[in-house]
Structure formats: structure tokens, C-alpha cells
Amino acid sequence: MDTAERDHRHARATDLLEGLAERDVVAVAITWVDHSGITRVKSVPLHRFPDAAAHGVGSSPVFDAFLLDDSIVAGRHAGGPVGDLRLHPDLDRLTVLAGQPGWAWAPGDRLDQHGDPHPQDERGLARTVVDRLAGHGYEVQAGFEVEWVVGQAGTDLFRPATTGPAYGHVRQVELSDYCADLIAALVEQGVDALQFHPEYAPGQFEVSTAPEDPVHAADTAVLVRETVRAVSARHGLRASFSPKVVADGVGNGGHLHVSLWRDGRNLFAADAPHHLAPEAESFAAGVLRRLPALCAIGSPSVASYLRLVPSHWAGAFAVWGVENREAALRLVEGRDLEVKCYDLSANPYLVVAATLAAGLAGVVDGARLPPPVGVNPSLAGATRLPTSLAEAVDAFERDEVLAEAFGEEFADTIVDVRRGEIARFADSTPEEVAHVTRWRH
Template identity: 80%
Template sequence: MDTAERQRRYDRATSLLDDLADRDVILVAITWVDHSGITRVKSVPLRKLPDAAAHGVGASPVFDAFLLDDSIVAGRHAGGPVGDLRLFPDLDRITVLAGQPGWAWAPADRHDQRGVPHPQDERGFARAMTDRLAVHGYDVRAGFEVEWVVGQPGTDDFVPATTAPAYGHARQVELSDYCADLVAALVEQDVDVLQFHPEYAPGQFELSTAPEDPVHAADTAVLVKETVRAISVRHGLRASFSPKVVADGVGNGGHLHVSLWRDGRNLAGSEDADSFAAGVLRHLPGLCAVGSPSVASYLRLVPSHWAGAFAAWGVENREAALRVVEGRDLEVKSYDLSANPYLVVGATLAAGLAGIVDRLRLPDPVDVDPVHVPGVPRLPTSLEEAVRAFEADEVLVEAFGAEFAATIADVRRGEVARFADASPEEVARVTRWRH
């Protein structure tokens, strides 16, 4: 990053100060999401935003090796005490937080001290894969479904904040003020909410947002999760996005919707879109290490739970890992919210592009629960199995680069070791309030 670019960023941030001050902003939270799916943060007083924009905020690269419980893996390319990175806030995404008075938020790009992008910057990876599709003439739009449960405070156990039925209006009635305040906060933050409803599990809700370019879709997923967390706290509640809140219960998903466009036209149903889907399907076992990246993920990813446990696709089939929404988009149902959304969109795009380049064709669709169809392969049934599939997937390893791919594998195996002797109940207990 040259001197002229630093000055441009400084001036741009300076131009934002008066408006932010008029909106009572005191601090700006600058966030990134680590390889374990935890949102990490460094914050600066508002008056220091221009300096942060021009020169970044220091943060150790050790976070690349953090596990969900804040222990650190001694990885092949991460985990040591040496080095420094700079967090550069994206001023185009700076948002005044309606659920946290006095605060604004901006997602960070991680660079080294010279301003060169860090090779393991998750947001930069999503941008690079989006650019790859653009080189081939494709635009991509993406969006996440965010599921969470709302629990009572004062206990590390999960006690649902509402006992009303699944999908029941009574659940929204019982938490009417909470639901309204949440959606109002998101709308004030310019999040385009498409749908909000109670979900299946006790105390569970789901929210969907409008499709955006992939990097901004991942940004929005982070913003939605942290807004849910903030509004929950303000209402005296706790929110969990864990893929398995209770060992014998239904978990939280984090489905990704993605569509391929060219010249303003949705390519759904075209050969290119089918090849994209075929690429995602082929690489889905390795993608599980990215989109289902925790030990708890494999307590959720089981048959006949609408979690997408089989490497199959179908039109409007909610039990297949890939659900084609006819005329609109592709939904990847096997992903959950312990995942880093930037890695999810980037890796999915890399797999889809490989399908286009190789002109892959989809197999026959599955129009029933895949558990009843002989020969339909299961997705990995453990995180270790998913990591092995990821390491063997040349497309995914090339997309990430050797260093980044190795660190992802090291972090995943660190979590496998962390829970090596744990029961499902222990896994659910430890992860319950981390995601």
C-alpha cells in the first residue's frame, strides 16, 4: 500500500467522522473471523478511525491458529508469538450499530505491516474467489440463512426462553418485543431482511437476508449474528448459533444460497449453473471441513434431520445436501454457523468454478429422502474424515494455497484432539455458547 493510498484512506475516514459523531458513535469495532469461526475484534475510539484506516490496527497472526476455546494450535504456518498484522477497516461497510448504542462496526482486511494482503486473510480469500468467477464472466450473488436458539441467562445449560411450538406464532408472541427490536435494529443497519420465523428446535428462530455479492454476504452474516447477540443481551437473554446446542436435539444450520449471473440475467437452470452445482457436489466432502468445521457439526449432520447429510441434490429436496430452488438459486444445506462465512463463500465458489471449467454434469436428482436410495454417498461423518477429504481435494487446496490449506487442516485437527475423548453431551456443552 503506497503513501497516496494511505492518504486517500485517511481522508475518506476523516470525512465520515462528523456524521458518526452526530449519531453518537464513541467506538468502532473492527472485526475479522478466525479459522474456527469466532468473530474476533480490535476497537478504536472514533477519533482514531482515520489512523486505523490509513495504517491499520495491530493484531498478531497467532489468531490463525486459535481454536474455539481460545487454545492455540502449534501449526505448520501459524501459532507462534512472532509477527504482526494490520487490520484495515472497510470504510464502505462501516455501520452504526443499532443494538449497541455508542458503537459502529466495520469488517477488516488483514495485511502485513507493508500493506500487503495476508495470505491467510479470510475476507481476502472470499474476494479472490469472487474475482476468479468475474474473470470468467460471471457475477455471483449469495446470502445466508441464520439460525439460532434463545436461552435463559444465568446458566451454562440451555433453558429455552420460550416453550411455544415449532414454527408457532405463539413463540413470536411470547418474545414479541425481542423479535421486533431485532428486526428493527437490522433494518436500521441497512440489512435487507427477507424473512423471519420461529424454527423447529426449542427456542429457535431463523432469519434470511437478501442476496449480495459474496464478500458482502459474508459481512452481512457476521453483522446479523452479532446484532442477534447484542439484542439478546439487551433483553436479558442468551443466543447460541452452535450446530448442536443439546446433544439429542436439533442443531442450528447456516445454509448458503448462491446464484450465478451474467449480463444481469440469472443463469438458474442453464448448463453453466448446472455445472457450477455439479462442481459443488463433487467437492462437497472436502468442503465439509470448511462449511461444517467443528466436531459439533457432525452431531448435526445426520440423516433424516433436514441437515443435508448425503452428497445428493434435488429440486426442493430439503434432505439433500444441495437443494435447487427452481428458477432462483442453489442452497447448500450441510453448512452450519460454526463456519467462517468468508471461507464458506470462497471455497464454494472455487468448487463451483471448477465444475464449470470441467463442464461437469449433475447426476440424476434425488426426489425422496436420500436415506431410502441405495448408493447415495454419505458426507463425512466426522471432522477428521472431512479434513482428510479436504487435504485430498486438489481444487480446494490450490484455491486456498498450500500455507492456508495446511493451517485450516491443523486447526481442524486441533479441535479433533480437543474433543478426542468427549461424549456428545460434553461437545455440546463446551461449544454451546462459543458460537
């Protein structure tokens, strides 16, 4: 980043100060999501924001080696005390937080001291893969489904804050003020929420966001989660996004919807069988082919594999189907592809990067889909996805496409962090895993 660019960012942020102050903003939170899926933050008082925009905020690269419990692995490329990065806020995504009065938020890009991209910057990797697709003439639209459960505050146990039934309006009535305040906060922040509803598990809700640029879709997923967390706290409640809140219950998913576009046309809405243009079929086939390896990114925690089981609509089978909610890939005919095996212990930027890299490889190879599965996959003898994080990590290490997309340093550190979590829970029961992870994501 040269002097002219720094001066431009400083001037632009300065121009924003008056409007932020008029809305009673006193500080700006600049977030990134680490390899373990935890949203980390550095904040600056409002008057320091122009300097942060121009020069970034100091942040140690040690966060690349953090586990979900804040322990640090001794990785091959991360985990030591030496070095510093600069966290630069994206001024285009600066948002006044309706759920946290006095605060604004911006996602951050992690750069080195010279303003060059950090090799393990998650948001930067997502942007790089999107640019690669653009180089082939394609655009992608993406959106996330965000699921969470609302529990009573004041305890590490999970006690649902509502007794209403699954999908029941009673649940929404019991927490009517909470739901209204949350929807209002999302709207005020410019989040285009397609729908909001109670979900299956006790105390569970879901928000689905509208399709947008994939990097911005990941930003929005972070913003939605932190808004849910803030509004819940203001109502004396506690939100959990864990893939397994209680060991014998239904967990939270974090499904990704993607569609491939060329020349303004959605290739998942073509005049073709299942509305799949050849490139859309190849894209979906590329994702399907790499699902075991993708699980190390999209289902990246030990708790993920307590959720990723048959008969829970978690997408536990390596198949695709038209509107088949037990398949890992659900084709929403005429609209997009839903990846159902992902959950919210994942870093959304890495989810976007890895999924799009797999899809692009399918397009380049001209991959083709097998016939869709139109029944419960367990009745069709379908192949399961990995049943443990260790299996997924092994598949990730073998995958050349993802290795190339991530680069050696980034890919190695992902493996080191995942194996660190595996070791952390090596002697833990499912109940202990659920207890430790319940309030971390």
C-alpha cells in the same frame, strides 16, 4: 498500500467522524472471523478511526492458530509469538450498530506491515475467488440463512427462553418485543432481511438475508449474528449459533444460497430443464463433486457432525434434489442453489471462497449433474457426507482444487486447526462437546 492510498483512506474516515459523532458513536469495532469460526475484534475510539483506516490496527497472526476454546495449536505456518498484521476497516461497510448504542462496526481486511494481503486473510480469499469468477465472465449472488436459539441468561446450560411450538406464532408472541427490536435493528443497519420466523428447535429463530455480492453476503452474516447477540443481551437473553446446542436436539444450520449470473441473467433461472443453464448445472455439479472436502470448511467443528445426521433436514447426503430438504444441495427451482450441510461454526468468508472455487472448477470442467433425488435420500441408498470432522479433513487434504484456491500455507493451517479441535474433543461425549461449544459461536 502506497502513501496516496493511506492519505485517501485517512481523509475519507475523517469526513465520516462528524456524522458518527452526531449518532453518539464513541468507538468502532473492527472484526474478522478466524479459522475456527469465532468472530474476533479490535476496537478504536472514534477520534482514532482515521488513523486505523490509514494504517490499520495491530493484530498478531497467532489468531490463525486459535481453536474455538481459545487454545492455540502449534501449526506448520501459524501459532508462534512472532510477527504482526494490520487490521484495516472496510469503509464501505461501516455501520452504526442499532443493537449496541455508542458503537459502529466495520469488517476488517488483514494486511501485512507493508499493506499487502496476509496469505491467510479469510475475507481476502473470498474476494480473490470472486475475482476469479469475474475473470471468466461470471458474477455470483449469495445470501445466508442464520439460525440461532434464544436461551435464558445466567447459566451455561440451555433453557429455552420461550415455550412456543416449532414455527408457532406463540413463540413469536412470547418474545414479541425481542423480535420487534431485532427486526428494527437489522432494518436500521441496512440489512435486507427476506424473512424472519420461529424455527424447529426449542427457542429457535431464523433470519434469511437477501442475495448480494458474496463478500458482502459474508459481511452481512457476521453483522446479523452480532446484532442478534447484542439485542439478545439487551433483553436479558442469550443467543447460541452452535450446530448442536444440546446433544439430543436439533442444531443450528447456516445454509448458503448462491446463484450464477452472466450478462445480467441468472443462469439458475434459464429456459431449460429445472431452469438450469448449462453453466449453472456445471457450477452445481462442481459443488456436489467436492461436498466431502467442503465439509471441512462449511461444517468445520466436531459439533457439526452431531448435527449432520439423517432425518434432521441437515443435508447429510451427497446428493442434489429439487426442493429436497434432506439433500445436501437443494435446488430452489428458478432461483438459486442452497447448500444445506453448512452450519454457523463456519467462517462465512471461507464458506463463500471454497464453495465458489468448487463451482468454478465445475464450470471450467463442464461437469454434469446426476439425476436429481426426488425422495428421502436415505430411502434411495444415497451416499452419506462425512460422519466426522476427521473424514472431512482427509477429503479436504486430497482435494487439488481447494488446495490451489487456498494456497499451501492457508490450506495447511486449516488442516492443523481442524485436527487440533479433533484432538481437543477426542475423549469427549456428545454431551460434553455440546456443552463446550454451546456459547462459543
